[in-house]
Amino acid sequence: MKGKWSRRKFLKTGLGSTLALGSGTVAGLATAKAGAREKSRDPSRNLSSAQRETLRAAIDEIIPAADGMPAASQVGAVEYLDRQAQTDPSVQKDLAASLAALENLGRGKSRKRFSALSRAERVAALKVFEKPPHDSHFAALRDYVYESYYNQPAVWKLIGYEFHPTNASGPLMKPFDESVLAKVRKMPKRYREAI
Amino acid sequence: MPEDRVDVLVVGSGPAGAAVTKRLADLGAKVMCLEQGDWVKPEEYPSTRPEWEIQLKRGPFHFSPNVRKRPEDYPIVSAGTHPPNILMFNAVGGSSLHWTGHFPRFHPSDFRVKTLDGVGDDWPIRYEDLEPYYDMNDGEMGVSGLAGDPANPPRKERPTPPLPLGVLGETIGRGFDKLGWHWWVSDNAIISRIYDGRPACELHGKCMFGCAIGAKASTDVTYWPKALKKGAALKTWARVREITVDPQGRASGALYYDREGKIHEQPARIVVVCCTGVGTPRLLLNSKSKLFPQGLANTAGQVGKNFMIHPFRFVEGLFEERTDSHIGPFGIAGFSQEFYETDLSRGFVRGYTTFLERSFGPLHHAWGSFVGKPVPWGDDHHRVFRRRFPHVIRLTPMGEDLPDERNRVELDPEVKDSNGIPAARVVYSYSENSIKMIEHGYRTSKAALEAAGAIEVLDSGIIAPAFHLLGTARMGNAPRTSVVNAWHQAHDVKNLFVVDGSSFTTSAAVNPTSTIGALALRCAQGIWERRRDL
Numbered sequence: 174m175k176g177k178w179s180r181r182k183f184l185k186t187g188l189g190s191t192l193a194l195g196s197g198t199v200a201g202l203a204t205a206k207a208g209a210r211e212k213s214r215d216p217s218r219n220l221s222s223a224q225r226e227t228l229r230a231a232i233d234e235i236i237p238a239a240d241g242m243p244a245a246s247q248v249g250a251v252e253y254l255d256r257q258a259q260t261d262p263s264v265q266k267d268l269a270a271s272l273a274a275l276e277n278l279g280r281g282k283s284r285k286r287f288s289a290l291s292r293a294e295r296v297a298a299l300k301v302f303e304k305p306p307h308d309s310h311f312a313a314l315r316d317y318v319y320e321s322y323y324n325q326p327a328v329w330k331l332i333g334y335e336f337h338p339t340n341a342s343g344p345l346m347k348p349f350d351e352s353v354l355a356k357v358r359k360m361p362k363r364y365r366e367a368i
Numbered sequence: 369m370p371e372d373r374v375d376v377l378v379v380g381s382g383p384a385g386a387a388v389t390k391r392l393a394d395l396g397a398k399v400m401c402l403e404q405g406d407w408v409k410p411e412e413y414p415s416t417r418p419e420w421e422i423q424l425k426r427g428p429f430h431f432s433p434n435v436r437k438r439p440e441d442y443p444i445v446s447a448g449t450h451p452p453n454i455l456m457f458n459a460v461g462g463s464s465l466h467w468t469g470h471f472p473r474f475h476p477s478d479f480r481v482k483t484l485d486g487v488g489d490d491w492p493i494r495y496e497d498l499e500p501y502y503d504m505n506d507g508e509m510g511v512s513g514l515a516g517d518p519a520n521p522p523r524k525e526r527p528t529p530p531l532p533l534g535v536l537g538e539t540i541g542r543g544f545d546k547l548g549w550h551w552w553v554s555d556n557a558i559i560s561r562i563y564d565g566r567p568a569c570e571l572h573g574k575c576m577f578g579c580a581i582g583a584k585a586s587t588d589v590t591y592w593p594k595a596l597k598k599g600a601a602l603k604t605w606a607r608v609r610e611i612t613v614d615p616q617g618r619a620s621g622a623l624y625y626d627r628e629g630k631i632h633e634q635p636a637r638i639v640v641v642c643c644t645g646v647g648t649p650r651l652l653l654n655s656k657s658k659l660f661p662q663g664l665a666n667t668a669g670q671v672g673k674n675f676m677i678h679p680f681r682f683v684e685g686l687f688e689e690r691t692d693s694h695i696g697p698f699g700i701a702g703f704s705q706e707f708y709e710t711d712l713s714r715g716f717v718r719g720y721t722t723f724l725e726r727s728f729g730p731l732h733h734a735w736g737s738f739v740g741k742p743v744p745w746g747d748d749h750h751r752v753f754r755r756r757f758p759h760v761i762r763l764t765p766m767g768e769d770l771p772d773e774r775n776r777v778e779l780d781p782e783v784k785d786s787n788g789i790p791a792a793r794v795v796y797s798y799s800e801n802s803i804k805m806i807e808h809g810y811r812t813s814k815a816a817l818e819a820a821g822a823i824e825v826l827d828s829g830i831i832a833p834a835f836h837l838l839g840t841a842r843m844g845n846a847p848r849t850s851v852v853n854a855w856h857q858a859h860d861v862k863n864l865f866v867v868d869g870s871s872f873t874t875s876a877a878v879n880p881t882s883t884i885g886a887l888a889l890r891c892a893q894g895i896w897e898r899r900r901d902l
Contacts (some may be wrong), residue, residue, distance in 0.1 A: 224654050240750040247756055296746065303745075315745055316425065316735055323731035324419045326507050332757060334694070339415040339580040343570030344695050346532035347554065351514065356545045356672060363519040363550055367480040367495070 220255050220268065227272045228254065230288035234295045235318045248328055250321035264317070271314040278302055374400040376895065377622055377636030379608050379651065382462020383881050384868040384888040385642035386587035387505065390595035391892035400634065401625050402606035405440040405459035407588065413578025419733040422575050429577055431455035431466055440605070441790070448775070449797035452677055452834035456644055460604060463586035463644070464881065466576055469699030471511055471560040471586045471722070472878040473502055476521060477709060481874045483709045488770045491873040492845045492854035495521065498886050505885035509585035510563040511553035519705035528561040531569060535554040536693045536761045537701045539731055540724050543820025549706040556583035556699035556882070573726060575698035582816050584699070609789055610655040611639055611864065617659045619864040625787045638863045638895060638902055642888065645675065645837030645869040649777040650792040652841065665841065665858035665866070670851050672778050674771035675794060676839040676875040679802040681830050682738035683763045683813035685822030692758050693727040700725055705811060708868060708877060716804040718766035720877045722813055733757040739826040751772040763817060765809020768877040777840050798830065806830050836880050841870035855894035856887070862900045
């Protein structure tokens with residue numbers, strides 16, 4: 174199914190002309206630049222060292238090293254989330270709330286910081302954390318940890334995933350084979366006529 | 369200060385507005401379109417970036433305007449027993465930027481629901497009236513697919529051949545064959561060959577986060593370049609507050625805000641509203657005047673009523689072998705219409721299509737995929753993740769929703785957009801018929817997945833992701849029960865037309881975009897032919 178065009182030719186005629194149209198039309202609208210929507214990094218939104226410590230302790234219980242796969246912290250998950258927090262206030266707010274709730278839970282039981290708990294104690298604390306009334310904080314933390322893990326090229330390689338950006342060449346697929354519909358083709362008409 | 373009067377003013381630049389504008393420009397009309405969003409440049413699309421899946425949770429390309437909150441978005445309040453999650457996009461091309469590209473047609477029976485099945489209403493047009501416009505729209509958009517489907521009326525050879533089915537398509541096809549059920553490769557407005565100056569699909573997937581090469585037929589790369597070349601005008605960052613009327617009760621143009629919040633008046637001989645099944649009733653209801661105190665085209669109180677979406681259920685089968693459902697164009701790979709036409713022995717009236725759909729990437733799978741079941745955390749995480757990715761095949765039964773006056777779009781009394789225009793408030797509840805239909809769809813999807821070899825089946829339950837916004841300014845012959853006539857002309861206002869998802873009399877059980885485009889082309893033809901009487 175794939176066209177025989179070279180990458181260069183395709184970019185010149187397809188993407189190239191689309192870009193030309195877009196920029197030509199947008200030219201008069203000074204404030205409509207894509208860059209205006211890009212959020213810049215704000216160091217004041219860094220996770221605190223205490224938050225990072227809690228995060229680092231939780232993250233490897235949520236995605237531990239097992240079955241030939243690395244733990245979350247081994248692929249830069251903490252650093253990823255720190256970067257996300259810097260560029261998106263909603264991430265910082267969610268993470269701060271979840272980590273604070275997790276610390277409060279741990280302190281209520283043992284008066285230790287979450288990071289000071291043994292592995293078994295951390296797992297036990299997270300099992301409490303995932304249930305009501307803490308479940309929404311847990312779900313937010315879990316989803317951010319998954320995001321920080323499955324957005325890592327090192328992980329993609331291990332799970333057999335290839336990322337193909339839509340402005341570059343795509344994957345190969347077997348062309349459509351009409352013979353797969355041979356049985357259906359023999360079916361009688363299956364729609365109703367209506368006058 | 370009023371601007372120069374145009375022949376036709378179109379509000380909204382999505383699949384309907386683009387088609388109306390281009391067709392009327394082709395025919396020789398002086399047309400202007402007002403769009404509240406902007407052009408989106410291909411390099412802005414999340415599909416060009418590795419972390420594209422984040423947009424499923426947050427960011428400027430999230431499907432919901434309530435989550436992404438771009439300056440051009442307006443808030444939508446949801447209510448009812450099943451509050452719908454309204455999903456749409458405001459930009460040149462509208463929701464076609466986000467759309468999967470799936471391009472099915474209605475069946476002939478979909479236009480005669482009342483006559484054939486005693487429910488809903490009949491459309492004031494027939495399949496045969498729309499067929500030439502379906503063909504014209506296919507030509508403008510560029511379609512891949514295969515003629516010969518026994519579940520649909522014959523159609524011309526598709527402009528480009530089918531996209532690859534992939535492992536998932538061939539696997540589930542064997543399942544349907546084993547059960548003796550219908551299935552077919554889908555028409556998609558994604559071209560598999562170079563077509564009309566656009567490149568062929570490169571099979572990237574991620575189509576719902578923008579096709580940077582323009583192989584998917586979002587109307588910013590299909591209709592709009594040609595419409596502009598023909599002399600049509602397009603104003604972006606133009607948010608229409610109301611359609612204005614003259615002392616005789618004729619539409620006289622529109623008042624709109626520019627990006628800085630400054631109000632402008634655009635006079636026009638004819639006005640066409642194309643703002644989706646939520647945006648259109650919102651605009652008409654907000655267009656109040658002494659002559660039309662209930663809003664424009666609303667003398668019978670029908671604007672905003674009969675809101676329809678499509679009931680969905682996501683069913684995922686896990687397979688031992690790799691299915692690679694994340695690879696390939698997102699537009700529906702195939703579909704079954706085994707249960708499309710009414711058979712009352714099933715316990716419900718009307719029917720559904722079962723879609724064979726691709727999936728997003730690994731992150732979405734970890735988050736729980738379409739069935740909302742996250743991969744467990746802890747020691748079992750990697751084992752369960754590997755069982756699911758890339759081993760899923762998803763079937764989606766999508767049923768026909770029937771019109772019900774209680775399901776509606778109205779103006780919210782409290783929430784407003786950034787220009788002070790009331791937000792849309794959408795009230796919706798599924799009918800018993802829809803619930804029974806989608807329960808049946810779950811059982812048949814499970815059977816098909818198991819016949820294809822699934823070792824486990826996961827299910828979302830009935831859900832309300834409202835991509836398809838329909839029925840709120842519907843077509844009909846009777847002014848008492850509809851808003852526009854067979855040519856999309858408002859019963860109350862001779863030179864006002866409405867065409868988009870809101871025009872649908874009933875919803876059918878297929879994605880609406882192909883029908884929206886065909887209706888828009890037919891509406892444009894009708895305007896042109898009647899222009900001297902309007």
